[in-house]
Amino acid sequence: MTPIKVVVTGAAGQIGYQILFRLAQGEVFGPNQPIILQLLELEQAMGALQGVVMELQDCAFPLLQGVVYTSDLKTAFDGANYAFLVGSVPRKAGMERSDLLAINASIFIDQGRALNQYASDDVRTLVVGNPCNTNCMIASATASDIPKEQFFAMTMLDEKRARSQLAERLNVHHRDIECIIYGNHSSTLFPDYWHSTYKGKLVVDLVNDPAWLEGAFIENVQQRGAKIIQARGASSAGSAANAALDTMRLIVNGSDTPFSVAIHANGQYGATKGLFFSMPCLSKNGILTPIDHIVHNAMARKRIEITIAELESERNIVISRGFMNA
Ligand code: NAX
Numbered sequence: 001m002t003p004i005k006v007v008v009t010g011a012a013g014q015i016g017y018q019i020l021f022r023l024a025q026g027e028v029f030g031p032n033q034p035i036i037l038q039l040l041e042l043e044q045a046m047g048a049l050q051g052v053v054m055e056l057q058d059c060a061f062p063l064l065q066g067v068v069y070t071s072d073l074k075t076a077f078d079g080a081n082y083a084f085l086v087g088s089v090p091r092k093a094g095m096e097r098s099d100l101l102a103i104n105a106s107i108f109i110d111q112g113r114a115l116n117q118y119a120s121d122d123v124r125t126l127v128v129g130n131p132c133n134t135n136c137m138i139a140s141a142t143a144s145d146i147p148k149e150q151f152f153a154m155t156m157l158d159e160k161r162a163r164s165q166l167a168e169r170l171n172v173h174h175r176d177i178e179c180i181i182y183g184n185h186s187s188t189l190f191p192d193y194w195h196s197t198y199k200g201k202l203v204v205d206l207v208n209d210p211a212w213l214e215g216a217f218i219e220n221v222q223q224r225g226a227k228i229i230q231a232r233g234a235s236s237a238g239s240a241a242n243a244a245l246d247t248m249r250l251i252v253n254g255s256d257t258p259f260s261v262a263i264h265a266n267g268q269y270g271a272t273k274g275l276f277f278s279m280p281c282l283s284k285n286g287i288l289t290p291i292d293h294i295v296h297n298a299m300a301r302k303r304i305e306i307t308i309a310e311l312e313s314e315r316n317i318v319i320s321r322g323f324m325n326a
Contacts, residue, residue: 004081005036005078024063049069079119081119088104088107090130101314113143149287153263159181170203177196177203180192184311253283257282
């Protein structure tokens with residue numbers, strides 16, 4: 001079988017370290033699919049990345065046909081079939097949100113351009129690096145020859161957080177809970193508990209505590225990342241990598257149950273065309289179909305409007321700084 005080429009950016013970082021070994025083991029693309037990893041890092045992280053590559057070699061993974069590691073965009077994206085865009089610049093103390101957006105905008109413009117020029121035409125790209133919805137929008141807008149349907153931003157970690165919170169509350173197993181995330185991967189995200197189910201039954205009826213659902217539950221999901229930083233002294237890595245691998249696996253292998261992922265919006269749920277907005281999607285043969293007919297009540301609508309407004313404000317900043325056309 002011809003090996004597939006999989007790009008991981010930010011490969012020497014925390015999430016990169018958690019992703020690479022599982023990719024090389026065949027978790028996403030299956031036990032028969034040979035794989036070449038193409039790892040992109042900043043020049044200053046090349047030493048650390050070399051150490052990771054040595055570890056990959058020491059695993060002697062049967063499916064791993066090669067590892068390319070580089071700080072050169074052309075080398076990294078050459079012929080890529082799949083890309084995990086993980087590397088980005090985190091917010092530092094005193095940094096304005098608009099500055100953070102601007103720094104990351106230039107990274108995702110460069111990577112969008114490299115995808116356009118060097119990757120395979122059918123490349124599927126999952127953006128993890130924050131602010132992931134807007135970074136994804138920028139990369140996709142720059143890679144103008146690649147269909148927008150081949151770009152995705154990750155909200156699977158938020159979905160899993162929501163499902164496990166609800167499972168804990170109901171004292172049931174999280175595998176039987178469905179809960180979709182709408183909007184931005186940020187503190188405005190909306191975990192739609194109104195349509196959430198446990199074995200087909202509505203969670204709102206089972207929990208029977210509207211104040212908890214609208215209050216602590218939503219807040220716990222929105223603030224979970226911050227709580228992990230507080231407890232661990234570092235942001236989520238194992239769970240983030242796990243969610244990234246799961247998302248790509250569902251994109252590649254299909255899913256006839258809905259899952260959360262931010263895709264190029266076309267007006268669904270009021271999300272302005274062009275934003276990358278998380279909503280329920282099904283997947284078949286690498287193509288996602290959004291489920292666009294869920295009817296939300298006034299409380300849910302208000303939450304959805306807030307997260308759309310935040311995505312729009314991020315887009316306005318990017319446009320006003322000249323990184324994207326209106
Ligand atoms: P780390 O700081 O550990 O690693 C990031 C790596 O990216 C670093 O090694 C850095 O050298 C590299 N990098 C920076 N700019 C680069 C560029 N232009 N090209 C190539 N590499 C570059 O962060 P980590 O914990 O791995 O998190 C990575 C990103 O995921 C962050 O933006 C983080 O905010 C985001 N997350 C997104 C989540 C989501 O659900 N969408 C959840 C987890 C995580 O917070």
